[in-house]
Every structure is written in C-alpha cells, then in structure tokens.
Amino acid sequence: MKMMPTRKFLYMLVAIVAVGAILRLGWIGSQAPTGDDVMVAVTATNYVANGQPNPTEPFHPVLRNLLVYASMMVFGGSPLGVKGFSLLLGTLLVGVTGLFVRRAARDERAGLFAAGLVALDIVQIDYSRQAIQEVHTAFFAMVGAWLVVEALRAEDTRSWRWLLPLAGVSYGLGVASKFYALSTLVLSIGLLLASSWKRRKYDEVLLTGAALVPLPFTVYLLTYVPWFRRGYGIAEWVTFQRATMSAMTTHTKAPVAYLAYNKAAMWFLQPFYGYADVATTAAGQMQLSVAVGNPLVWLAVVPATLYAVIVPGQRRRDAILLAYFATAYLPLVLSSRPIWMLSSVAVFPFAAGVLGSVAAALTRRASRRVVWAYVAVVIATSLLLYPLAIGRALRFPYLQPIVARMGDYVNAQGAAQ
Amino acid sequence: MADQRSSDPFTVDPSPAPGGVGWRFAVLFALGVCLSLLVSLAGAGALGSSSRSAASTPTLIVVDNAVQQARAWRSAGVRGAVLVDATRDLGYLPAAEDLIPRRTGWPVQSVDLPALWIGATDRSNAVWVAARTGLARTVHYVLPAAVLKERIRVGRAQNYPGIAADGGSVFANDEGYVRYIDDELATPVSQPAVLNIDASYFVQGTPAELSAQLGDSLRSFKVITVDRAEDATDVPEAARARADEMARIIEQALAR
Numbered sequence: 106m107k108m109m110p111t112r113k114f115l116y117m118l119v120a121i122v123a124v125g126a127i128l129r130l131g132w133i134g135s136q137a138p139t140g141d142d143v144m145v146a147v148t149a150t151n152y153v154a155n156g157q158p159n160p161t162e163p164f165h166p167v168l169r170n171l172l173v174y175a176s177m178m179v180f181g182g183s184p185l186g187v188k189g190f191s192l193l194l195g196t197l198l199v200g201v202t203g204l205f206v207r208r209a210a211r212d213e214r215a216g217l218f219a220a221g222l223v224a225l226d227i228v229q230i231d232y233s234r235q236a237i238q239e240v241h242t243a244f245f246a247m248v249g250a251w252l253v254v255e256a257l258r259a260e261d262t263r264s265w266r267w268l269l270p271l272a273g274v275s276y277g278l279g280v281a282s283k284f285y286a287l288s289t290l291v292l293s294i295g296l297l298l299a300s301s302w303k304r305r306k307y308d309e310v311l312l313t314g315a316a317l318v319p320l321p322f323t324v325y326l327l328t329y330v331p332w333f334r335r336g337y338g339i340a341e342w343v344t345f346q347r348a349t350m351s352a353m354t355t356h357t358k359a360p361v362a363y364l365a366y367n368k369a370a371m372w373f374l375q376p377f378y379g380y381a382d383v384a385t386t387a388a389g390q391m392q393l394s395v396a397v398g399n400p401l402v403w404l405a406v407v408p409a410t411l412y413a414v415i416v417p418g419q420r421r422r423d424a425i426l427l428a429y430f431a432t433a434y435l436p437l438v439l440s441s442r443p444i445w446m447l448s449s450v451a452v453f454p455f456a457a458g459v460l461g462s463v464a465a466a467l468t469r470r471a472s473r474r475v476v477w478a479y480v481a482v483v484i485a486t487s488l489l490l491y492p493l494a495i496g497r498a499l500r501f502p503y504l505q506p507i508v509a510r511m512g513d514y515v516n517a518q519g520a521a522q
Numbered sequence: 523m524a525d526q527r528s529s530d531p532f533t534v535d536p537s538p539a540p541g542g543v544g545w546r547f548a549v550l551f552a553l554g555v556c557l558s559l560l561v562s563l564a565g566a567g568a569l570g571s572s573s574r575s576a577a578s579t580p581t582l583i584v585v586d587n588a589v590q591q592a593r594a595w596r597s598a599g600v601r602g603a604v605l606v607d608a609t610r611d612l613g614y615l616p617a618a619e620d621l622i623p624r625r626t627g628w629p630v631q632s633v634d635l636p637a638l639w640i641g642a643t644d645r646s647n648a649v650w651v652a653a654r655t656g657l658a659r660t661v662h663y664v665l666p667a668a669v670l671k672e673r674i675r676v677g678r679a680q681n682y683p684g685i686a687a688d689g690g691s692v693f694a695n696d697e698g699y700v701r702y703i704d705d706e707l708a709t710p711v712s713q714p715a716v717l718n719i720d721a722s723y724f725v726q727g728t729p730a731e732l733s734a735q736l737g738d739s740l741r742s743f744k745v746i747t748v749d750r751a752e753d754a755t756d757v758p759e760a761a762r763a764r765a766d767e768m769a770r771i772i773e774q775a776l777a778r
Contacts, residue, residue: 159697163697186630263542266547270551314552315552326562335656336570336571336602336659337570341659344700352697352698
C-alpha cells in the first residue's frame with residue numbers, strides 16, 4: 106500500500122468527517138454549559154494569569170488550560186470559546202482514526218469503517234462537546250499512533266525524519282492533556298525500536314529515541330511555563346509532578362448512581378455503561394447528557410477482537426491495531442482506582458480500528474450483506490441515541506430507560522431545580 | 523481497496539531503500555532535541571527564580587489577625603515565597619468553592635479567583651489563600667512537638683497517606699499543592715522566605731524553644747510576621763504574651 110491514500114478513500118473520509126462535524130456541532134449553541142464547562146473556563150484563566158491549575162482537576166496535566174484560554178481569547182465565553190478545541194479535535198479525530206486504521210490494517214475500507222464508528226459514537230460526540238480534555242488526549246494520542254504507523258509502513262525510512270518528530274510533538278501534547286497517552290507512546294517506541302533493531306539501522310534507533318523521549322518531555326515541560334511563573338524551580342516541579350500523580354491515582358468519588366459505573370473492564374460487556382452530565386439553561390431548564398456507547402457497536406468489540414486474535418490471517422493483518430487497542434485499554438482495566446466512562450474516549454478509536462478492520466474483512470466474504478445491514482442498523486440506532494449526546498436526553502420518552510440507569514444523581518439534580 | 527501483501531506486521535513495509543534516516547541527521551536531531559530540553563529546563567528554572575519577590579531587608583510586622591497578616595505579606599511584595607509557619611493551627615481549610623459565581627447559560631464568565639480568595643481570607647484559610655494566590659509556593663509548618671504528635675496519631679488512625687515512616691513529619695499533598703509538616707525546620711529554605719509566627723504556637727510551645735529551632739536562619743527571612751491571633755477564641759492571653767515576647771526577641775536579633 107502506498108503512503109498516499111486513493112482519491113476515493115479521501116473523498117469518503119472527508120464525507121465521514123463532515124458527518125462527524127455536523128453531529129458534534131449540532132445544536133451546540135442551545136446546549137447549556139455544564140458545571141465542568143464553567144469551571145474549566147475559570148481554571149484556564151486562573152492558570153494562564155496566575156499559574157494556578159485549579160479549581161478543576163489540578164492533578165491532571167495542564168495543556169487544556171492553555172487551549173481553552175486561547176480559544177476564549179478568540180471566541181470569548183461562548184460555546185466555541187470554551188469548547189472550541191474539543192469540537193475541533195473531536196472532529197479531526199474521526200479523520201485521523203481513518204488514516205491510522207487504513208495504514209495499520211493496510212485496508213482503506215477498514216479505515217473508513219473505523220472513522221464512521223468514531224463519527225457516530227455517542228460517547229465521542231458527547232465529550233467532543235465538553236470543555237474537559239478527554240478528546241484532546243484521544244486526538245493527540247491517535248495522531249502520534251498514526252504517524253508512527255506511517256513510519257512503520259514507509260517505503261523509504263527517510264520519511265522518518267519528519268514523521269517521528271511530529272509524532273513526538275503530538276505525543277507530548279497528548280501526555281500534557283492526560284497521562285494515559287503515555288501507554289500508546291511506550292508501544293510506539295517499542296514498535297519503532299523493534300523494527301530498526303531488527304534491520305540493524307541504529308541511526309533509526311537514535312532518531313526514535315530522540316523524537317519520542319526528550320521531545321515529548323520538552324513539550325510537556327513547556328506547558329508548565331505559567332506554573333513556573335509562580336516562582337518554582339525544577340526540583341520543585343519534580344516534587345509537584347510526583348504529588349499530582351499521587352493525587353491522580355488516588356482520585357475517587359462515592360460510587361452512587363451512575364458513578365458506580367467505574368470499571369473499565371465492563372465498557373464492552375455491559376450495555377449502556379455510562380456517565381451523565383447535567384446542565385441548566387439560563388431559563389432554569391435542566392439538560393441531561395448521557396455518555397453511553399451504542400450497544401450494537403460496543404458489545405461487538407469483544408467478539409471482533411476475539412475474531413482478530415483467533416483467525417490467523419486476520420491476526421496478521423490486525424496485529425498493530427490489536428497491540429494499540431490492548432495498550433490503550435488494559436492499563437485502565439487493571440487500574441486500582443475507579444475509571445469512569447469518560448476515559449474511554451481515548452480507547453474507543455483503537456477499538457473501532459479492530460472492529461472496522463474485522464467488518465471490512467467480512468465484507469469480502471459471504472457475509473458482506475450481513476455487514477452492510479449491520480452498518481445500516483448502527484447508523485439508525487446512533488441517530489436514535491444522538492439526543493443523549495447533546496443534552497436532550499430528557500426530551501424523548503424512548504430514552505427514559507437509559508436515563509433511569511443514571512439513577513439518583515439525575516433525580517437529585519432535577520429536584521434541585 | 524485492501525492490500526493483501528503479507529509481511530511482518532511490525533517492520534517497515536516493504537523493505538526500505540538503503541540510506542533512510544542517515545547518521546548525520548539522527549545525530550544532529552538528537553543533539554538539537556537534547557539541547558532544547560536543557561534550555562527549556564534551565565529557562566523554566568530561571569523563570570521561576572525571577573518570579574519570586576519580597577522585601578529586600580528583613581522586616582518584622584506584628585499583626586492582630588489573619589486578615590492583617592495576609593495584607594502585610596501583600597504589602598511587603600511577597601510573591602513565590604517559601605512560607606515557614608510556626609503555629610498550632612494550619613489555616614489551610616479551603617475557601618468554599620460555592621463562592622465562585624455559578625452563572626447558568628452562555629456566555630461563561632471568567633472569575634478573578636485571587637481577588638475572590640483574598641476577600642474570603644480568615645483565620646481558617648489564610649495559608650490556603652496564600653498558596654492559591656501565588657504568595658506562597660511551598661509551606662513548611664513548624665508545630666510544637668506535642669501538637670505534631672497528636673496530629674500524626676489522628677492522621678494514622680485515618681490512614682492519612684503522607685505520614686513519614688518514622689512518624690516524625692508529614693508530607694501533605696493537596697492535589698499537587700505540597701506542604702511539609704514537622705516540629706522543626708528540617709531543611710534550609712530557599713529564598714525568598716517568609717516566616718509567620720502564630721500565637722497559637724505558644725499555647726504549648728515557648729519562645730525559647732522556637733528561637734532555638736530557628737537559630738541563625740532567622741536573618742534569612744525577608745518578611746517576618748507575628749500574628750497575635752486575636753481572631754482565635756481558643757488562644758489564651760498568655761500565648762499572646764509569649765508571641766509578644768517572641769517579637770521582641772526577633773527584633774533584637776535583627777538589630778544585631
């Protein structure tokens with residue numbers, strides 16, 4: 106497969122990204138800001154002006170504060186100002202997922218399927234419409250993975266000269282959004298080193314090391330410039346990093362109502378495992394968003410993964426996809442602290458890669474009609490679930506069973522109105 | 523659209539042409555990146571150092587309460603300082619988040635948090651406000667030994683995570699804001715340093731003990747406040763008298 110995609114692939118990918126953009130931007134102006142949206146804006150200003158990464162999530166890395174501050178400089182406190190980068194990166198993530206899967210599986214149809222799954226996914230849409238940094242992390246980690254796979258598939262490793270530095274910068278931005286971008290960075294380093302070492306290309310080993318270790322670290326460090334302006338030195342920064350990691354790994358919330366859905370291992374096993382966000386309009390009306398995966402997609406991830414692992418030809422074709430999915434997902438499954446659904450935003454695109462690749466492979470077999478019927482049903486059900494992602498969950502009675510699963514929290518919010 | 527060529531999935535596909543990256547590029551790139559990292563580290567450290575400030579000569583200020591104390595620090599231009607707080611009361615209760623105005627609907631408004639916190643300063647949160655407004659970058663508490671012992675006993679019963687194995691000190695981690703709680707000033711503090719002596723220290727501690735603890739380091743503090751804790755109902759007049767005595771000792775030490 107050539108590095109450049111076919112024109113047909115590009116046209117179709119652009120069309121899918123456009124659908125993703127519409128779903129992410131639809132009714133954005135009439136969706137009230139959540140408490141997190143408001144506090145992210147306050148935190149962004151406080152960080153840039155005073156070097157204080159609080160009150161929201163001071164234990165997470167700080168890039169979100171810089172991005173939100175920058176977009177607020179342009180668009181003010183409007184939805185585009187507060188959520189601009191989430192909307193942009195959440196939309197671009199659709200396209201980058203397609204490009205990554207295309208190269209990893211050496212199959213353009215697989216890339217299109219995966220991009221489509223990300224474009225339609227309710228959790229992806231929901232968090233692309235929120236100011237918090239879940240989708241930032243997902244985007245930068247996916248860009249890094251895509252560039253690394255482009256390097257692994259390159260016809261001439263001369264292209265590593267630009268692919269790896271760009272991947273390093275992207276991974277740096279990913280880790281500066283949330284620490285769990287580190288897992289796929291480590292895998293990328295391992296894949297590149299294995300490839301170079303096997304071919305005894307030690308200049309590539311050196312380039313890999315420089316581009317994917319000190320370069321991301323430098324990017325990460327630079328996001329702390331406002332923090333250093335509070336008077337801190339490097340030794341204090343190291344202490345601060347250890348303290349924030351400690352705070353992050355012990356962060357928890359009482360497992361009441363939907364907060365009890367805190368096991369990453371259940372994401373692809375239990376239907377409508379989810380997370381809820383409540384906002385109130387200026388007129389006092391409550392808006393509820395519920396981040397749940399479409400069960401037709403999320404419950405298909407495990408069977409697709411098993412298929413990709415068990416069937417020899419598929420395993421060979423999907424080896425990189427499986428490796429990235431496992432690396433992004435397993436640390437969260439094994440984590441001792443609660444992991445809520447919002448962390449799935451950076452994992453699902455890799456899961457969609459495996460699912461998309463298996464679906465693409467099946468379309469070339471006798472089961473192709475079944476696959477296309479499945480695609481049609483996924484599109485239809487995703488549209489039915491779409492109100493969940495845009496704060497309209499309470500408006501449609503057929504969504505009531507899903508809303509009810511979010512439990513007492515929502516009732517308490519409603520009673521407080 | 524699929525490319526069915528089989529090859530090792532983890533290696534470059536297909537075999538790359540000779541030449542590739544090249545040693546010259548790899549070495550220059552690695553040197554450039556490492557140099558950038560070193561410059562960034564040095565620059566960040568220098569930025570931190572240049573952002574600290576306080577009065578140029580040691581200044582002693584006696585205040586009646588936490589609000590006056592915070593005002594005195596700000597008047598002395600304290601910023602990015604290490605705060606050494608000799609006290610019984612930690613003053614680190616977070617100001618209520620519900621002070622932040624929660625408007626619903628768009629547009630979202632920015633909030634001047636430092637102004638909000640300063641306005642809410644009281645005895646229960648004065649050190650927290652100092653940390654959250656950039657006045658103090660690190661806090662070292664010096665507690666009377668008996669007070670520290672009791673706090674550690676309670677902390678251990680609650681599985682507080684930062685207690686040292688020997689039970690002699692505490693590393694308090696408030697979501698990345700670190701404080702060191704001890705019964706002595708175990709490590710030399712970096713500049714600028716601010717010393718606060720709260721009258722509550724003398725409920726159980728004595729000026730002689732504290733003078734011995736501070737020793738020669740007293741002159742290294744740019745700003746020294748003695749808070750008479752008039753806003754604390756559980757601090758007796760005897761403790762305030764000892765605080766006044768401590769202020770006289772410091773005054774004499776600085777005059778020497």
